[in-house]
Amino acid sequence: xxxxxxxxxxxxxxxxxxxxxxxxxxxxLCPDSHDLQKEYDAMKKKMEALEKMLKDSQTRLINNENxxxxxxxxxxxxxxxxxxxxxxxxxxxxxxxxxLIYETVITNIGSAYNKTTGVFTAPVAGVYxxxxxxxxxxxxEGKLLLYKNxxxxxxxxDQRSDSDTADNGGNAVFLQLQxxxxxxxxxxxxSHVWRNYKHTTFSGxxxxxx
Ligand SMILES: *[C@@H]1O[C@H](CO)[C@@H](O)[C@H](O)[C@H]1NC(C)=O
Ligand SMILES: *[C@@H]1O[C@H](CO)[C@@H](O)[C@H](O)[C@H]1NC(C)=O
Numbered sequence: 001x002x003x004x005x006x007x008x009x010x011x012x013x014x015x016x017x018x019x020x021x022x023x024x025x026x027x028x029l030c031p032d033s034h035d036l037q038k039e040y041d042a043m044k045k046k047m048e049a050l051e052k053m054l055k056d057s058q059t060r061l062i063n064n065e066n067x068x069x070x071x072x073x074x075x076x077x078x079x080x081x082x083x084x085x086x087x088x089x090x091x092x093x094x095x096x097x098x099x100l101i102y103e104t105v106i107t108n109i110g111s112a113y114n115k116t117t118g119v120f121t122a123p124v125a126g127v128y129x130x131x132x133x134x135x136x137x138x139x140x141e142g143k144l145l146l147y148k149n150x151x152x153x154x155x156x157x158d159q160r161s162d163s164d165t166a167d168n169g170g171n172a173v174f175l176q177l178q179x180x181x182x183x184x185x186x187x188x189x190x191s192h193v194w195r196n197y198k199h200t201t202f203s204g205x206x207x208x209x210x
Contacts, residue, residue: 077124079110079206085134085195092192093140100144100185100193102202113204119184120202122177126209132156132185133170135199136192142167143188148175155188168199176210 086104101118156169
């Protein structure tokens with residue numbers, strides 16, 4: 001840019017000193033080179049300011065784009081799981097409250113359910129839906145307790161009975177969870193359930209983020 005301007009000034013003054021030299025009537029074709037330099041400096045400053053503005057708005061655009069992508073990712077987050085108590089025999093009865101581990105994962109989109117611990121951990125704040133179903137024989141109680149952290153929120157229950165040998169129970173609930181809240185199922189003391197991959201399941205999904 002600078003060299004181009006210098007060339008222009010040089011050229012202009014060359015011409016002036018040449019064939020138009022004695023044309024005293026006309027305006028001087030070559031303005032004072034000092035003025036040109038000043039004009040050029042002002043222009044340069046403006047250009048630099050413009051360049052900075054452009055860069056700033058580019059940066060802002062990229063930031064906006066990133067924020068939008070993040071929001072989109074969060075909005076399209078999917079959390080869906082189903083797991084069954086598998087293994088063949090019955091589970092329980094136990095003397096104390098015991099976490100029921102549904103070790104056979106059927107679906108686990110978002111990996112929020114841990115089949116080792118039997119615990120679902122909310123990856124984002126929102127409203128979730130959970131359901132539990134079980135099958136058991138009548139020789140013991142069938143009693144499952146659905147917990148949100150330490151709070152009991154729902155249960156499924158059937159009494160011990162010699163005449164009614166096949167018990168089925170279930171429950172479902174919408175829960176508003178914060179990120180990191182845990183949901184799991186306990187077997188009450190002295191209760192049992194069947195685990196044959198199909199009868200006793202724990203499911204949940206994210207309904208909406210909040
Ligand atoms: C200079 O001006 C005179 C008078 O106007 C003219 O006759 C002459 O041709 C000019 N010289 C040049 C180099 O243009
Ligand atoms: C499940 O929990 C166990 C025990 O806390 C842990 O070692 C494991 O990494 C967890 N699995 C996943 C997939 O988070």
